[in-house]
Amino acid sequence: MVLDQAKTTPTTAPWWTSAVVYQVYPRSFADSNGDGVGDLDGITARLDHLERLGVDVVWLSPVYASPHADNGYDISDYQAIDPVFGTLEDFDRLLAEVHARGMKLVMDLVVNHTSDEHPWFVESRSSKDNPKRDWYWWRPPREGFEAGQPGAEPTNWGSFFSGPAWTLDEATGEYYLHLFDRKQPDLNWENPEVRQAVYAMMRWWLDRGVDGFRMDVINLISKDPDLPDGATTGVGGLGDGFPHTATRPRVHDFLREMNREVFEGRSGDYLTVGEMPGVTWEQARLFTDPARRELDMVFQFEHVWLDQGPGGKFDPKPLDLRDLKASLGRWQTALGEVGWNSLYWSNHDQPRVVSRFGDDGEYWRESATALATVLHLHRGTPYVYQGEELGMTNAPFAGVHEMQDLESLNHYREAVAAGADPEAVLRGLRAMGRDNARTPVQWDATPNAGFTTGRPWLAVNPNHTWLNAAAQYDDPHSVFNHYRRLIELRHRLPVVALGDFHMVLADHPHLYAYERRLDDTRLLVVANLSGTPQSAELDREWATADVVLANTGETPLVSPGRVDLRPWEALVFQR
Template sequence: MSPETTAVDPRPAGWWKSAVVYQIYPRSFADYNGDGMGDLPGILGKLDYLKQLGVDVVWLSPVYKSPQDDNGYDISDYHDIDPLFGSLADLDAIIAGVHDRGMKLVMDLVVNHTSDEHQWFVESRDPASPKRDWYWWRPARPGFEPGAPGAEPTGWKAAFGGSAWEFDERSGEYYLHIFSRKQPDLNWENPTVRQAIYAMMRWWVDRGVDGFRMDVINLISKPAELADTAPPEGQAYDANFGSVMNGPRLDEFLAEMNREVGLDEQQLITVGETPGATIEVARSITDPDRHELNMVFTFEHVSLDSQPGGVKWHLAELPLPVLKKNLADWQEGLADAGWNSLYWNNHDQPRAVSRFGDDSPEFRVASAKTLGTVLHLHKGTPYVYQGEELGMTNTYFTDISQYQDLESVNYHAEALSLGLEAEAVLHSLSVKSRDNARTPMQWNDRSHAGFTEGIPWLPANPNYLVVNAEAAVADPDSVFHHYRKLIELRHENPVVVEGRFELLLPDHERLWAFVRTGADSSLLVLANLSREPLELPVAELPDLTGSTLLLGTHGAGSPTVLAPWESRILRLA
């Protein structure tokens, strides 16, 4: 790295703690060439928008070469860009453009599995190939004819439906795929596999990338014996997840990756997606003394609106005290070791304002702002998913033909085959489908929300006539400008970054109140998560005398009453 680059784009120690990350789902962000699919030139043209919002890091979901079976999370070439999105030159232009604006770029790292069209797997299908052991191959269950029903090596189910084992006629054995059959799992027990991955990561760092978001990274360490086991007590995932996540060598592999790639040495930002990770697992992975990752994405809070058993489609009410307690538990659990990531939604989760807020025309803006207030004032690194800063909502498709998400389509077919009512299945999809987050970014009120001049791969949410970036930037009271002010607040107040967290009134069913306490200041956050005015229980809160309003969602009002979906950030005297 040249002195000029160091001067322009420093990565001081711990810089990611005060940063805000913005996730782009490339196929839905901005279409430059009019083919209906978002692309890298489209992203390049929107960097000034992200700079205006004030974010520090841009995270790109996968843009690598891929058959697109799972929208790019099935990678066939880690060193090239899929023509759907553009070229390596286009990505280099984005890296330069991000750095020129004082921001940083994170790439998605998908190394639990590859595409079945990756050259590694193509070679692995030959039993005599040196790459045979790069994936998990197993013979049929004893006593069964290979390929016959029930002959799969274990009874594990894949996350996207069906068996987690696929029979390959060419080699006469089964390969493991925790997700789609076109996403075979890599064998991390093989040190040659690991070194190939680390070399690829170094290649991207040398190209200018500032860090990695690591897809389902806690699945890379499989148990020594791939065998049928009962899921751990209370486990919210199918038995295959209970058997393969948080494996015995996870910490070892992550520490090796850190060392071999120079993650800490170069102050790269790292966040691991870790389904099913407990607080204890997260503490281990993110403890700076262990030199593994900076932070992880927990899944607990986005599983609370499911019925016991954790199946995402089995909907349940989510009382506010339950949600508050879960986030507070993670705040306390990582208070003295490790670091939290903070998020409401992403490309795999429904829209936050529809899920945790109120997306009715009357309260959409206020609830979107208040959800932002609550999240950004917790301790950790906040993640903003594209359109969240506009208060974009679920799309509420009404027919299965409108869905493109593999998980959603497969669930619909499986649920109907089991006799579930079609209306109930479609309702679950309308609430939880990943396609809710994948409709086009809403840039303006013109055709297809300004996303494309062609036909979009998913239709734009009809509310783009009202909910769009052009209108939000022009309105000083919009969700966009509230998020911009939240980001400024983090940059200007060390207490937001490092202050101790304390939840107040944990059992209150409408009020979310907590204190952040730093060396020389304390902040009180008050939020009314309901449609009704809320009289503050002043006697149970810190003394408000002499407090200063740093940021609020509403204009001047009663100091002791919060309007519906109102939130305030106060500096205590």
């Protein structure tokens, strides 16, 4: 279902406008059998946690059969559950329990690429004349080069995971394209047989009862068929293939076809969200315009690229709050009349937000809840990443030997080989590496945080002895209970889901403030996102407004025309 905002009222709005989605990264959520890896039965056993939190949708990161070169985002069988996670029967039981609690379940759909162990690719690489050869991007060596020579790759594109985006297949003497790891060859969506195979698989999951899909890097499925070289980036002489692979015109055709082939004529309220690195708000309006029937919402990356320095992701710089307000405010305005926003701080690819944008020391609880308040009361559908509702922090990795993530390990190896200071590289990985999001969920203070009775695949954060779910359930001021109140507010007040958005104090370097308005109801959100006291002038009318949510447990310091905020204090007023 897509949203026609011009005709939307609280009684006609799609269900997902007032919903909150919770992302489960199965490997790190809960382990039921003591092998150290999270699994489906572990998720089922912890569903009461999600019901208590009040979320509406469970987004399940990949549980398909996989060699796990990229922790399940390299799929070898779309219609099988990987044994490390359980069985199809385990999945069906999880799905039934999710539905029994009034929640929906959304699958992660990874169809820009497969594993190189998927039968489609095994056939494709078997010979140049195999019927599935054109299911992937195969090309001969660059003219004038022999296969295997330096520079013989068909284009100069670099992979997102370091090194060239092309790998030579010795048996056939041709190269295949992989925008990510070499074990993740890209599907050729120009081939209609590929598209129909994907759509059939999606229908199979919907028939099984799932409630929609989160689509991984879906704006990369359309490539420029001419495969031109990209501008040289200076990293190993590689070129930037992004302009030739991201949000190409044909992606709109593919998504409209997907909508027709998979969802049209089917009863049920489904959710479709597309992860789209580099997407602009202009492009997002097209993807989420209900008249175009493509997607319900997209994940954009603009705000999580703001703290990247000139060296990229692993060269972090301090965030300027004014840049963050300008970015999120721009998206609120741009998709205010057409389309819909997804709201997130964290996911399996991002570091922990309280360590990244907050203060995971003295003001850990206050900053975790202030950041949550700011995000959740925007217009859009909020996404909570597992452990975020507890205020989980980045992990204190002693060295690269404690890390598991493919992207981080490749970057470390490449950067050090190029002469970078190993300790400087490690600092960047500690701050921004994906392993931060993947340490096991901290359920209690017992060994391994109640995640497993065995040895966890990735070490549990030592702070689990005090930062855990069990310690927060009965604490009214806990991070968990603040998230629960935020979710309840969205469910209870239509202004949160559907109200207009108006940024205020846009140039203030420490305060994030905005108004939401729907009919006669108004909300004012004011948050101090700094470790020092801050004051702001407000319209005098807010001095007598009700404070419907506060994050410190202290009496708000409000007087006519003024509010004084303690470090990391967030207040929500209603009139």
